[in-house]
Amino acid sequence: MRLNKKSRFSGFFYIKNAPGILLFSCLLGCEPALEHLPEQQLMDKAQQGHGAAAVLLAKKRERQGDFPAALNWYQKALDAGLTNELDALLALKQRQDGFLATASYLEHHLQQQQSVNAAEADLAADYGLWHYAQSPAYFASNSNFSCSLTLQPVVQSKAGSRQLQLLQQQWQQDSQLSSLPVCFLPEKRMNSTDLQCSYQAGQRIQCQYQVLKPDVAQGGFSQLLVVAGEGTANYNNGIVQLAESSSFEVFRHEFAHILGFIDEYSLSTEVAQAECRSDKIRPNLLTDQTQLDLYLQHWQLQRHDIQMQPVESCDNAGVQAFAPVATMSFMRSHEAEIPELYFKLMQKVLAQPELIMPVQYFYAYLARQEQDWYHWRLLMDQAAKQGYPDAQHLLQEASAIPTAP
Template sequence: MLLLCCLTGCKPTLDQLPEQQLIDQALQGNGAAAVRLAKKREQQADFSAALNWYQKALDAGITTELAAFIALKQQQHGFLATAAYLEQYLQQQQALNAAEVDLAAEYGLWHHVTEQIKSPPQRSNASCSLTLQPVVQSRAGSRQLQLLQQQWQQDPQLSALSVCFLPEIRVNSTELQCSHQVKQRIQCQYQVLMPFVAKGGFSQLLLVAGEGNANYNNGIVQLAQSSSFEVFRHEFAHILGFIDEYSLTTQVAQAECNSDKIRPNLLTDKSQLESYLKYWQLQRHQVQLHPVDSCNQAGKQAYAPVRALSFMRSHEAEVPDLYFQLMQKVLTRPELIMPVQYFYAYLARQQQDWRSWALLMEQAAKQGYPDAQESLRKAVTIPTAP
């Protein structure tokens, strides 16, 4: 075919060019040749070379291959590195086409996106014992949040709780930087949320961002952007003081199992039963003690107040009726739930940012949190030293 083209004067196609000629053309700025090489290297599983040729195609103006390049880059370098690259790339463009805006949303570069935020169904403020502020760092997180809120509304137990969700806040993934590590706890740069927390209007943060193990700590529910409703339900219960009924880590077990705090779903000793019944205003027949593994690492036998397998032992299990009643009881005293502002006040104190400490502590105190009120009483003036 190449000989025939030479005799007749026709120009060979890229597919007909020898490898070296294809490379030469790509190096001379032929974007189509670079794309051809990128596809070949990707098929050969030479991903580093494929990325290199895709980049040369983009440099030559073949922007239709941006999505393919970005997908391969995420596969090789991860979500956050890809988002950082995409942010730099988009900043160099004078105007974005629809495909580029779509990629910006997928990678949480929200300053390039104008799509509207869908607000969840709202209760009146008077019926909100607990208000959650959702935060997302990508479109996947936003979609999953909407799904979780729909499932919440459809759940006969949780939808009956006096809990409200505010419209989501979108934070650029390159700022929030939530991790994407399978089987590891998700970690984010929570400090960047300080301005939102300081404004108040909610008591808990709900992050649907990153990938890995969901968790709850210090007023922050951290879900993966693929977390199921069952995982959300489990982590939400931690806000209300419910403890895992499977074996806790040694550090957590030592803290929780040696505390005299009365938890809704855990007795660290059978001798706590009378105090438990009195605190939660329950009758003896309502409680059936069942051994659970929570305190194994602390050398103690703990007990759950129900015999049935619960969602605190297995995410997919049901919420026992007693646990639902206890959730409602906790929400009658929401001021005893630590607000996230109290945690952020602690972070501000670590930075010796006393002005932010006072503002955040005041927000926590306004919600009735006793420890915050006590801290403000002790601080007659804004402290100037630790």
């Protein structure tokens, strides 16, 4: 029997890496793996530019819930050249500081780069930095009939762009809405750091709409459709504001506001005071049963076409309001159907699109508040060209005012 002689290289092994070259790796006496290092030693390494050590510290602090410290160590990892940690840093920063602060950070980070790779360009689209993004734009357009109403979609991130595409697809698949003479222009992409839409759950979404003034003044549409931010969707003076997660049912509801439909649930006191004491004839709301004959005449309906139903719209104004349908409608519950009567009323409103207030009229009002008379006239001209009577009247008044010699 041959006895195995212990090699003088006991405690080592070797790997044949290439002809004539042997690489030796220690089994004993090596420095411990990073994850086994004492914390202070790990921190010292990270401070000295050891990226992997910084990542370990970042993930450890993140698990501990110390997000500011975790962000600091992720930044150290990026500074050390580990650019694949950018995604993790952004996700944590958004959780800690919000979407807009994260977009601003990413914009600053990319400005320091000599070039932007594909992964960074994709992140730029996620955070609405479109001048770095390379993703295609989506849009839907109705070309089989003339447009009584044209919407200009606006997005501030890739999530908003995807949701807009989905909503437009669902619109085209809806047998009622797709038959309306309503068209969508190609989406307008605004940098999130410019549009600055809010991300506050349970609060109305607000954006810096003034940055859209050049597009509104250029015309070519009558309503803005902004799909950006998170919070409560709303409609205000020609601007449909949807969240990036808004459903098609929410879109239907907010779109109906363009055509003058009123919520059939309790309005806020301020809105109720304005709407419920107005002499406007709304498609879906009567605030006084003595208005019935006038309502029927205005909408060219017969008494048997409607079924009066009490609704809560005007409760905060001390007024009992009535809807002209007995069933639950989509103006009371987003998930409910559009009653056939309401669809016919939509068609009637769109038969006179010049009576729908265009967004240019609202922007003219804002320009007047700022005493920006150049844009006031430019925007009012756009509203008047769409046939809006109030705009035409105001321009006539302005022309009649004598000017100084």
